[in-house]
Amino acid sequence: MAQFQVPSAEVQMRHLIIVFILLLHLCAAPACSSEAQEESLAKDPVTLVDARQDFNTKIVRQEEGSVLPEVPVESDFELVRYKSAVGPLAAYVTKDPGDGKRHPAIVWITGGDCNSIGDVWTQQPRNNDQSVSGFRDAGIVTMFPSLRGGNENPGKREGFYGEVDDFLAATEHLAALSYVDPKQIYLGGHSTGGTLVMLVGATTDRFRGIISMGSVAAAEQYGGQFVYCDPNDESEMRLRSPMHWLHCVESPMYVLEGASGNWDGAIKLMADANGNPKIEFFRIPGHDHFSVIAPLVEIIADEIVAGQIKLNRQSLLNLR
Incomplete structure (x- = not known):
């Protein structure tokens, strides 16, 4: 797991410019009304599943391979492999508690x-607990x-595209575990993970609930x-951008962000345009x-239970 870094001032400025360009692109009229945004972002007649069906993505670059995933030691996790279209992929899953019960689960x-x-098993600071x-x-x-x-998985990185299929394959592995309730599986992610889960959630109604942060x-x-x-x-980029596929989401989805995070110009853009209840x-x-x-995970965990x-x-008021 690579920790996400706070963007530099230069990167933040580039993001603002990109947002401005997106707004110009989405609104052909001189004044960009909320109705125009809704029509552009949330009323696309094509579903993400249909758009992906006959599309062949073209990958033009790759990053250096990563290292093998660590083997958890003295941890509630075990390292497993799940089947996917590109071959076996690594994952961490919490172990069977041995109580004979089926439990709710989250990917x-x-x-x-x-x-x-x-x-993801070592204690992390509360102000950035990505181990959830x-x-x-x-x-x-x-x-x-x-x-x-x-890590050292088969396949090539596609960046928010083929990874959608991997996520669904991981979910099927989780659902098959004897100590998991297959009707109580949730989906969640943060930052780039939050973007990916919005795309996954636009392709299936498999999940009882979906949490996207940042x-x-x-x-x-x-x-x-x-x-x-x-x-x-x-x-290519349209198929990797959640704002175009809000109308496809069928499971309850909660999109959240800190007020001083990626709200303005990112999540707010989708929130203002969203027409999907x-x-x-x-x-x-x-x-x-x-x-x-951390505080959101605690509240959400209690509600899942x-x-x-x-x-x-x-x-969600006065979270600490």
Whole structure:
């Protein structure tokens, strides 16, 4: 797991420029009304599944291979391999608690290099707990899958494209475990992982609930990072950008971000345009892109254990 770094001032400025260009592109009229945004972003008649069906992505660059995933020692996790279209891929899954029960579970993708996994069992600071330890503390089975091209996995990184299929394959592995309730599987991720889970959620109704923290609206907002197709190819980037596929989401989805994180120009763009009642957007005051993770995970974990996520603005006030 590569930790996501706070963007430099130069990178932040580039992101603002990209957002401005996106807004110009999405709104052909001189004045960009909320109705025009909704029509452009949330009313695309084509589904993401249909758009992907006959599309052949072209990968133009690759990053150096990563290292083998660490083997957890004295941990609640075990290292496993799950079957995928490109071959066996590594994942961390919490062990069978041995109580003979089926438990709710979540598939979680971290930020940064979300194709690779690393130490998620060592205690992390509360202001940036990307191990989402609150889920395990609540007794929720947690799976961190690596994806194609990450660690020393087979396949090539595709950046928010083929990884969607890997995520679905990981979910089937998790659902088959004897100590997991296959009807109580949730999906979640942070930062780049948050972007990916929005795309996964637009292709299936498999999940009981979906949590996306700190996503971007469009893959262009990464400034060329984390994508391996031609970033100037609109067809490629469109299929990697959640803002175009909001209308496809069928499971309850919660998109959240700290008020001083990626809200303005990213999540707010989707929130303003969204016409899908299955998706709710929450701006969390008093938190940034990282500090928002731990308190949100604790609240969400309690609701998963209770049987269903039911976030509302009142329950998200004064998070610490």
